[in-house]
Amino acid sequence: MAYEAVTPVTGRSAENRYTTRKMAALPLAASAGEALVLGLTTGPVCLASCGPVVLPWMLVQPKGIGPHSRQLLLFLAARLAGYMVFAAAAWLVGAAIPRAWSGRSWAYGGIELLLAIALLVYAAGWPRPRRALSEPSPRLVRIGEAPRPRPSGAVALGFLTGINLCPPFLVAGVRAAQLAHLSGALFFFLCFFAGTAIWFLPFLSLGFLQRTPAVVTVARMVAVLLACWYGFSGASLLIERIING
Amino acid sequence: MASPSSAPARPPAFRSIGRSILLTLPIALWSLLMFTPSFRSGGRALSIGAVLVIVFMTSLFFLMMRTGETYRWRRIFFVALGFLFPVGFIASLIAERGTMSIPISRMVSGDTPFCFMVTPALILPAAFARTIVFPGSILPTASNPHSIAVMIGLWFAFTLVLGKAWCSYACFFGGMDEGFAAFGKRRRLHRFVTKYGSILRLIPWAILLCVVLLSAALFEPFYCMWLCPFKTVTEFPAVRDLETALQFGVFVTLFVGLVVVLPYLTKKRTQCGFFCPFGAFQSLFNKINLFDIRFDREKCFDCGLCQTSCPTVALSKESVREGKTLLNCMKCGACVDACKKDAAVWHLKGTPVAVKPERARLLFLYGAWALATMFGGSILANSIATMVHWLPLK
CATH class of the missing domain: 3.30.70.20 (Alpha-Beta Plaits)
Incomplete structure (x- = not known):
């Protein structure tokens, strides 16, 4: 059934918006199928885009399929929340968001800077928390124990990767913005998320990897190096934006 | 810890001359076989280069057999390779394009010579997107004989047999930091390296993971674009804006730091041991060789x-x-x-x-020196030919 009403959200041409939405109004199942296929086919790109964040985070977790499953579930849930926020924003602003939104560079740069900070804090464990002089060193207290996972790390990293504007995400954003209802856009992104999330399941296999101190040290080094890259990339985007106005 | 001074050193002459010559014969024949095409089709300069390389490689192998020492003679070849490789390579770039920088048109047409350092970064994009993230051609062409398939095939065949020995007998970059490490005798940062060695040797693994992940995420050979110190003495993206200028700055800084200054101070191959992601990747093959x-x-x-x-x-x-x-x-x-x-x-x-460890050494050295002669030897011959061109010989 076609959608007849026009939602006066943006100040742009209501006729175009109405036409686009009328043409794009799809039955629910077809929309779900399209989103799922889009997620499945572009999943490798999502994986490549989020891999630099997920891998070091998962490698610093204690060994075992249990802790890894919990962390991955938290990460994916937060990522889904990010998707929903973006879907709502895309639908409200309209299909023009990816190509005409003037704040795109700010968003890209800001998200990358936040990712850099989150990687440093959660995956690399830097800066180390201060302790009182009388308090014994955590190393002495927990000798031989793996570091305790912090759920907030998975949530922060998942949400930030969820709103990071990778190419498949933008494609899905354009499609969601053309849909008639906000609920339709959210559902579209939910299905898109389901398609991409399957590609993240191999990260569970990292739980079986032997956790030697060397593996954890390498993972922390990776987190620091990637934080440097994201920091540099985000800062250069923001500087470019400031210079060019 | 016992003092090593009381232990007897290996005798200077390990093997008789006759026996050493006999053991060197296969390598001499291999060298001749490798460089016969240079005599047939190459000019006078390449023939001179080929003769010198045959003599050089055969003599070094003979000395290995005669003295029983490996490292000392291998290092002479390896340092020569490291320092002469840029001579021939830069000369060919200048002759062909007039500049060391790679123009965008060359990248687009896939004419960039393939470098094995990028190999680990190719795996994920090739697996998931069936795409090679390197501006080269997969099969050899007239303008680019150093294609991806040829280089990876050569590398893989020898790596299966020799493992990480590739980094000591074939890599045309490693000789540079080994050469700078050979200057002088005083180890200024010895205590630092001893104390933090266990951390330092993990850095290449971290860089390897970063390079693999970012190459897949950005769909470009991240190491070549941002981290390769040897771009300074080979070829680099043409400097045309702030980003490419920054890239070039990173290359030069890493080259001076890791290939010149730190090897001189530590007497270690700092680029190879504490930075190179390809070296870390190559380490994996030490398990199966x-x-x-x-x-x-x-x-x-x-x-x-x-x-x-x-x-x-x-x-x-x-x-x-x-x-x-x-x-x-x-x-x-x-x-x-x-x-x-x-x-x-x-x-x-x-x-x-x-x-019978000497038997194992001989078997290893035949493989490693055959690789060194074929791969490094041809690079040396080309570089010598370039220098012969420059010399005012009539």
Whole structure:
């Protein structure tokens, strides 16, 4: 059934918006199928885009399929929340968001800077928390124990990767913005998320990897190096934006 | 820790001249076979280069057989390769394009010569997107004979047999930091390297993971674009804006720091041992190749000479006590030559340790030197030919 009403959200041409939405109004199942296929086919790109964040985070977790499953579930849930926020924003602003939104560079740069900070804090464990002089060193207290996972790390990293504007995400954003209802856009992104999330399941296999101190040290080094890259990339985007106005 | 000074050193003449010549014959024949095309189709300069390389490689192998030392003679070849490679390469770039920088048009047309350093970064994009993230051609072309398939095929064949020995016998970059490490005798940062060696040797693994992940995420060879110190002396993206200028700055900084200054100060191959992601990737093949270095615990008296002599910190006290090297051993032979008790030995996997170690050394060296002659030798011959062109010879 076609959608007849026009939602006066943006100040742009209501006729175009109405036409686009009328043409794009799809039955629910077809929309779900399209989103799922889009997620499945572009999943490798999502994986490549989020891999630099997920891998070091998962490698610093204690060994075992249990802790890894919990962390991955938290990460994916937060990522889904990010998707929903973006879907709502895309639908409200309209299909023009990816190509005409003037704040795109700010968003890209800001998200990358936040990712850099989150990687440093959660995956690399830097800066180390201060302790009182009388308090014994955590190393002495927990000798031989793996570091305790912090759920907030998975949530922060998942949400930030969820709103990071990778190419498949933008494609899905354009499609969601053309849909008639906000609920339709959210559902579209939910299905898109389901398609991409399957590609993240191999990260569970990292739980079986032997956790030697060397593996954890390498993972922390990776987190620091990637934080440097994201920091540099985000800062250069923001500087470019400031210079060019 | 016992003093090594009381141990008898290996005698200067290890083998008779006749026997050494006999053992060198296969390498001499291999060299001739490798460079026959240069005599047929190459000009006078290339023929001169080929003759010099045949003599050079055969003489070094003869000296290895005669003295029983590996590292000393290998290093002469390796440093020569490291310093002469840029001579021939830059000369060919200047002759062909008039500049060391790669124009965008060359990248688009896929004419960039393939460098094996980028190999690990190709795996994920090739697996998931069936795309090679390198501006080269997969099969050889008239303008670009150093294609991706040829280089990866060569590398893989030799790596399966020799493991990380590629980094000591074939890499045309490693000789540079080994050369700068050979200058002077004083180890200024020795204590630092000893203290933090266990952390330093993990850095290449971290860089490898970063390079692989970011190459897949950005869909470009991240190491070539941002981290390769040797871009300074080979070719680099043309500087046309702030980003490419920044890239060039990173290349120069890394080259000066890791290839010139730190090797000189530490007497270690700092770029190879503490930075190179390809070296870390290559370490994985040490698990499956045929040869390794082992320690005869009955002879070893923990003098620590092997650890001090190792140019890439591939030995720790614990590993020596277990009779093994660490995974990042490049099989350069420095520890075997340094050991005054002959406790460090070449070993063919699957055979008893320290039983006929010279046989294992010979088998290894035939493979490694054949690779060195074929791969490094042809680079040396080309570079010598370039210099002959420059010289005012009539």
